[in-house]
Amino acid sequence: MILPALAEAESPFWRPIKYSLFPPLGLATLAAYLASDDVIDLQDQHVEELNLNDSPDLVIIQVYITNAYRAYAIADHYRKKGSYVILGGLHVTSLPEEAAVHADSIFLGPGEETFPRFLKDLKSGKPLKRYSSSVRTLDKIPLIRRDLIKRNLYLVPNSIVVTRGCPHHCNFCYKDAFFEGGKTFYTQLVDDALAEIDRLPGRHLYFLDDHLLGNVKFASELFEGMKGMNRVFQSAATVDSILRGDLIDKAAKAGLRSLFVGFETFSPENLRQGNKKQNLQRDYSLAVNRLHDLGIMINGSFVFGLDDDD
Numbered sequence: 001m002i003l004p005a006l007a008e009a010e011s012p013f014w015r016p017i018k019y020s021l022f023p024p025l026g027l028a029t030l031a032a033y034l035a036s037d038d039v040i041d042l043q044d045q046h047v048e049e050l051n052l053n054d055s056p057d058l059v060i061i062q063v064y065i066t067n068a069y070r071a072y073a074i075a076d077h078y079r080k081k082g083s084y085v086i087l088g089g090l091h092v093t094s095l096p097e098e099a100a101v102h103a104d105s106i107f108l109g110p111g112e113e114t115f116p117r118f119l120k121d122l123k124s125g126k127p128l129k130r131y132s133s134s135v136r137t138l139d140k141i142p143l144i145r146r147d148l149i150k151r152n153l154y155l156v157p158n159s160i161v162v163t164r165g166c167p168h169h170c171n172f173c174y175k176d177a178f179f180e181g182g183k184t185f186y187t188q189l190v191d192d193a194l195a196e197i198d199r200l201p202g203r204h205l206y207f208l209d210d211h212l213l214g215n216v217k218f219a220s221e222l223f224e225g226m227k228g229m230n231r232v233f234q235s236a237a238t239v240d241s242i243l244r245g246d247l248i249d250k251a252a253k254a255g256l257r258s259l260f261v262g263f264e265t266f267s268p269e270n271l272r273q274g275n276k277k278q279n280l281q282r283d284y285s286l287a288v289n290r291l292h293d294l295g296i297m298i299n300g301s302f303v304f305g306l307d308d309d310d
Contacts, residue, residue, distance in 0.1 A: 032142035109133030
């Protein structure tokens with residue numbers, strides 16, 4: 001299982017440390033579907049030198065736009081050796097015909113349903129060339145293979161994802177394209193999410209969810225369950241979710257100390273053009289003050305170069 005380095009991760013014009021923040025949870029999640037006696041090597045080129053001298057039966061590569069050529073070269077390398085190569089991820093979902101040239105099978109969208117189906121097909125000798133996700137659920141997914149993650153190589157090894165997607169549809173976001181063909185926002189069972197949190201050592205957590213506050217019922221029950229766990233955590237949410245109701249207060253009581261917030265722009269016209277409806281007629285100052293009053297730091301997101309910028 002390989003995550004090739006993004007091109008910018010090795011550029012002197014970027015900060016390499018950024019790309020050693022989080023382990024590849026997507027690959028570790030898929031690894032949980034493999035047999036217990038399978039020998040698995042999870043490699044992340046952002047934090048280690050890849051070993052391409054082996055000859056595995058199956059190679060799984062995660063592809064982004066800025067590691068695509070590197071991913072394809074690795075895929076071609078292993079196919080020449082006779083390995084069965086599968087490609088998946090955001091770039092494969094966006095350009096499946098391009099990716100298919102370099103793979104025995106490609107995966108479009110999330111893999112919690114398609115990957116175990118592929119494994120059954122592979123075992124029977126009839127794998128498909130393309131797998132598209134349509135069934136979307138996190139119910140009863142196996143435990144992430146965190147034992148495969150080299151924790152000491154990451155700044156934030158305690159990263160976690162308890163939802164998929166987002167309830168909103170901003171047109172500059174990857175989400176709608178990646179989750180096309182099924183639900184675009186769904187959550188784990190609260191008890192499963194709390195159990196995953198309990199597996200992680202130390203205090204600090206980083207929720208990599210696109211919008212942890214996106215499902216009010218789920219988030220409220222999650223934060224209630226986290227009380228007394230003595231955790232501090234970071235996550236992401238929207239301006240409207242900060243201003244609406246008392247969910248952000250519950251998050252703070254559960255240990256939220258830093259929040260990524262998609263402000264994006266101060267221009268209402270830009271917000272309309274970007275379909276960022278949830279920010280329209282929302283007072284950014286009130287959201288900022290509310291977070292600061294709760295002792296929550298703000299990691300603000302802004303998009304430059306939109307059509308209505310001055």
